[in-house]
Amino acid sequence: MENGIDVERVAGGIDVLTLRGEHDLSTATDVSRRIESALESATGLAIDLSETTFIDSAVLRVLITAQERAAERGAGFAIAVADSSGHGVHRLLTLTGLDAKLATRSSREDAIAAAAPA
Amino acid sequence: MENGIDVERVAGGIDVLTLRGEHDLSTATDVSRRIESALESATGLAIDLSETTFIDSAVLRVLITAQERAAERGAGFAIAVADSSGHGVHRLLTLTGLDAKLATRSSREDAIAAAAPA
Amino acid sequence: MVTVSERVEIEIAAAAPGVPLVRHALRGLLSGLDVSDEVIADIALAVTEACTNAVVHAYPNGAAGTITITASHVGGGLSVTVRDRGRGMSARVDTPGLGVGLPVIAAIAQSVEIGSPDGGGTEMRMRFALDGPAG
Amino acid sequence: MVTVSERVEIEIAAAAPGVPLVRHALRGLLSGLDVSDEVIADIALAVTEACTNAVVHAYPNGAAGTITITASHVGGGLSVTVRDRGRGMSARVDTPGLGVGLPVIAAIAQSVEIGSPDGGGTEMRMRFALDGPAG
Ligand SMILES: Nc1ncnc2c1ncn2[C@@H]1O[C@H](COP(=O)(O)OP(=O)(O)O)[C@@H](O)[C@H]1O
Ligand SMILES: Nc1ncnc2c1ncn2[C@@H]1O[C@H](COP(=O)(O)OP(=O)(O)O)[C@@H](O)[C@H]1O
Numbered sequence: 001m002e003n004g005i006d007v008e009r010v011a012g013g014i015d016v017l018t019l020r021g022e023h024d025l026s027t028a029t030d031v032s033r034r035i036e037s038a039l040e041s042a043t044g045l046a047i048d049l050s051e052t053t054f055i056d057s058a059v060l061r062v063l064i065t066a067q068e069r070a071a072e073r074g075a076g077f078a079i080a081v082a083d084s085s086g087h088g089v090h091r092l093l094t095l096t097g098l099d100a101k102l103a104t105r106s107s108r109e110d111a112i113a114a115a116a117p118a
Numbered sequence: 119m120e121n122g123i124d125v126e127r128v129a130g131g132i133d134v135l136t137l138r139g140e141h142d143l144s145t146a147t148d149v150s151r152r153i154e155s156a157l158e159s160a161t162g163l164a165i166d167l168s169e170t171t172f173i174d175s176a177v178l179r180v181l182i183t184a185q186e187r188a189a190e191r192g193a194g195f196a197i198a199v200a201d202s203s204g205h206g207v208h209r210l211l212t213l214t215g216l217d218a219k220l221a222t223r224s225s226r227e228d229a230i231a232a233a234a235p236a
Numbered sequence: 237m238v239t240v241s242e243r244v245e246i247e248i249a250a251a252a253p254g255v256p257l258v259r260h261a262l263r264g265l266l267s268g269l270d271v272s273d274e275v276i277a278d279i280a281l282a283v284t285e286a287c288t289n290a291v292v293h294a295y296p297n298g299a300a301g302t303i304t305i306t307a308s309h310v311g312g313g314l315s316v317t318v319r320d321r322g323r324g325m326s327a328r329v330d331t332p333g334l335g336v337g338l339p340v341i342a343a344i345a346q347s348v349e350i351g352s353p354d355g356g357g358t359e360m361r362m363r364f365a366l367d368g369p370a371g
Numbered sequence: 372m373v374t375v376s377e378r379v380e381i382e383i384a385a386a387a388p389g390v391p392l393v394r395h396a397l398r399g400l401l402s403g404l405d406v407s408d409e410v411i412a413d414i415a416l417a418v419t420e421a422c423t424n425a426v427v428h429a430y431p432n433g434a435a436g437t438i439t440i441t442a443s444h445v446g447g448g449l450s451v452t453v454r455d456r457g458r459g460m461s462a463r464v465d466t467p468g469l470g471v472g473l474p475v476i477a478a479i480a481q482s483v484e485i486g487s488p489d490g491g492g493t494e495m496r497m498r499f500a501l502d503g504p505a506g
Contacts, residue, residue: 022256022259024252024255024256024259024284024288025252025255025288025291025292026252026253026255026256028252054259054277054280054281054284056281056284056285056288057285057288057333057334057336057337057340058288058333058334060334060336061333061334064334064464086277087273087274087277087278088277088278088280088281091274091277091278091281092281092340095336095340095343095344095461095462095463096334096336096340096462096463096464097463097464097465098464101464101465140391140394142387142390142391142394142419142423143387143390143423143426143427144387144388144390144391146387172394172412172415172416172419174416174419174420174423175420175423175468175469175471175472175475176423176468176469178469178471179468179469182329182469204412205408205409205412205413206412206413206415206416209409209412209413209416210416210475213326213327213328213471213475213478213479214327214328214329214469214471214475215328215329215330216329219329219330324478325474325477325478326474326478327471327474327475327477327478328471328474329469329470329471334464335464335470336462336463336464338473338474338477339460339461339462339463339473340462342460342462342473342485342493343459343460343461343462346486346487347484347485347486347487348484348485348486349482349483349484349485350477350482350483350484351481351482351483352481352482358477
């Protein structure tokens with residue numbers, strides 16, 4: 001799968017950031033920048049990992065920061081971790097206990113719905 | 119050296135907490151409690167490690183929290199790390215880089231002076 | 237007696253773009269063996285964390301350096317060594333990382349040995365089971 | 372050939388009061404050898420961190436358990452193993468600790484191996500140099 005970071009604005013002013021393929025230290029700064037700029041104007045942010053085949057702790061750190069920043073700005077936030085997400089994505093979230101701390105949903109659609117500001 | 123935790127109120131409403139001997143997980147909760155109760159009424163807190171022969175990262179964590187709490191309450195804060203402090207005390211502070219982050223002074227007297235609120 | 241049937245050595249510059257290259261090379265090695273996707277994912281994660289640590293921590297202030305990764309298929313397992321020639325293990329509280337790299341490696345690998353090789357730097361030697369779920 | 376001249380085995384309940392006991396026993400062992408105060412302080416610190424980890428992380432929710440510490444004076448060095456029979460290495464971000472235990476151990480010891488012994492739990496095997504400053 002081609003690696004990529006896409007951001008799309010959907011209904012209600014919510015930005016959906018899709019991470020395709022593998023992400024690690026070599027793309028973490030890009031991911032972080034795209035998140036920061038999305039949060040400048042979006043009412044909510046959904047991060048879609050359903051097409052993500054790999055993430056490491058450098059990316060996980062960016063996701064945690066994203067959730068904190070969204071909360072600070074009163075923006076909604078959710079992450080989609082689906083059956084189609086890579087084994088390693090599930091494994092890292094379980095090992096670190098972040099499956100319980102990050103606002104995860106099991107599909108892109110559910111994450112977008114959950115990213116509407118409260 | 120006998121282990122111990124002493125708290126003494128000195129001039130200006132500053133509390134001096136002296137850690138004698140070895141401190142680790144087995145005393146960290148006591149140290150933390152004594153610090154919390156000192157910070158309830160003291161204008162400043164000096165922690166004297168000049169007679170401390172050993173500390174580990176469990177105690178270090180209590181010291182970091184103490185410095186943060188003191189700052190939150192507007193109380194002064196300083197830690198005395200002297201030549202007489204144990205090798206391990208110096209070593210742990212250097213290894214972790216906390217010699218630069220914690221307000222350390224090289225004697226009990228200097229720490230007390232530095233613990234006066236700004 | 238142990239039979240070494242496969243051995244790969246990779247050298248990368250100690251910089252972020254090298255990290256995925258190592259992972260891809262390892263997957264290539266493992267794809268020729270009868271290993272489950274779960275085990276491959278686990279090994280990819282642990283080795284990535286070790287390489288990331290070498291990039292982030294071994295050479296302070298962006299100093300140039302290299303990282304050498306050796307993977308060998310030994311008996312029923314895989315041994316992967318990540319070696320840098322940087323400043324040696326540090327233990328500073330002000331790390332830019334999340335602090336779960338070493339624990340993740342230790343949780344996934346059967347064993348991990350962290351050593352200080354002659355010549356300086358840090359060597360991390362991980363052993364992985366290849367049959368069944370790793371760890 | 373390696374000569375084992377001294378060997379100490381200590382078993383403690385996995386609880387905070389055991390941690391200083393281990394340190395005192397180790398100092399006792401080392402006091403009979405020609406080792407500098409700096410090296411003794413370093414070993415005391417690394418072994419304390421390993422024992423503290425076993426107490427804090429191995430047995431969740433205050434479950435009862437034991438920790439076995441073995442120290443042997445092997446050749447010119449000291450080998451210390453800290454073994455628990457707890458839940459195995461975890462890698463959770465919500466640790467109550469400062470997160471510098473493993474790095475401190477790895478920075479001080481010549482090498483540290485973290486493994487998952489048969490029967491469960493975690494085994495941490497540290498090797499220390501006894502001549503000159505440790506590490
Ligand atoms: N190759 C290395 N060289 C120097 N220090 C290292 C190396 N690998 C790890 N470390 C040290 O060990 C610490 C813990 O590593 P880790 O658990 O991966 O957490 P993080 O990298 O997120 O801080 C690092 O913060 C660093 O101080
Ligand atoms: N004996 C053990 N059993 C289970 N998990 C452990 C053990 N030792 C260490 N760990 C895991 O490794 C992590 C890192 O340990 P350490 O660097 O000492 O940091 P801290 O204990 O302050 O969190 C711990 O948070 C814990 O998840």
